[in-house]
Amino acid sequence: MINVVLADDHVLVRDGIKALLEDQTGIMVIDEASNGKEALEVVSRNKPHVLIIDIRMPEMNGIEAVAEINKHHKDVRTLMLSMHDSEEYVVKSIQAGADGYLLKGASKEEFLKAVNKVASGGKYFTGDVSSIIMNNFVSGNTASFQGPKPVIKELSVKLTKREKQVLGLVLELKNNKDIADELKISKRTAEVHRFNLMKKLEAKNLQELTTKANDYQLV
Missing domain, CATH: 3.40.50.2300 (Response regulator)
Structure with missing residues (x-):
């Protein structure tokens, strides 16, 4: 119910x-x-x-x-x-x-x-x-809205090129299968990259991941 x-x-x-x-x-x-x-x-x-x-x-x-x-x-x-x-x-x-x-x-x-x-x-x-x-x-393209610009923070860990690619696709709401198909990797590898992203950015869900990606200007 x-x-x-x-x-x-x-x-x-x-x-x-x-x-x-x-x-x-x-x-x-x-x-x-x-x-x-x-x-x-x-x-x-x-x-x-x-x-x-x-x-x-x-x-x-x-x-x-x-x-x-x-x-x-x-x-x-x-x-x-x-x-x-x-x-x-x-x-x-x-x-x-x-x-x-x-x-x-x-x-x-x-x-x-x-x-x-x-x-x-x-x-x-x-x-x-x-x-x-x-x-x-x-992508942080919210300049048309009123309010202060977000403070750009410095990430203490580095994302690999592949992790950045996966991050961009995750934020486009693509699932692991779609990510795997687009990057020509296995679904399991896509799952591992997603897990590592959540761990590195200390994000518990998509909302937090989106916020962190904006704060650190990762996309």
């Missing part, structure tokens, strides 16, 4: 999403929130598998809420919901630690696909923007 919390300031939107989700076997909406602050309280109280949260809400917006949840409740998966497919919103959502980004105009099939993908530990970014936005983000 996938336990879900809904956070949106419009009751009709929450009711519609709740009806859609609970019509499916294996998904249950266990609580709701009408703003970002309420979302933090509800998540802390219920520890859901997935939080589906709107970006634009009163008191605390969805991006700020997701950033806080990612700090204190790392086991909770977060799916951002928005009317907007702008690069700014998507990148800021990724920076906050969101596991997915879905448009409110998405079909029922895509909505359910996104929820299940995020709940199972994957990432889901809607439509054609996913590859473009992820590529911009992992």
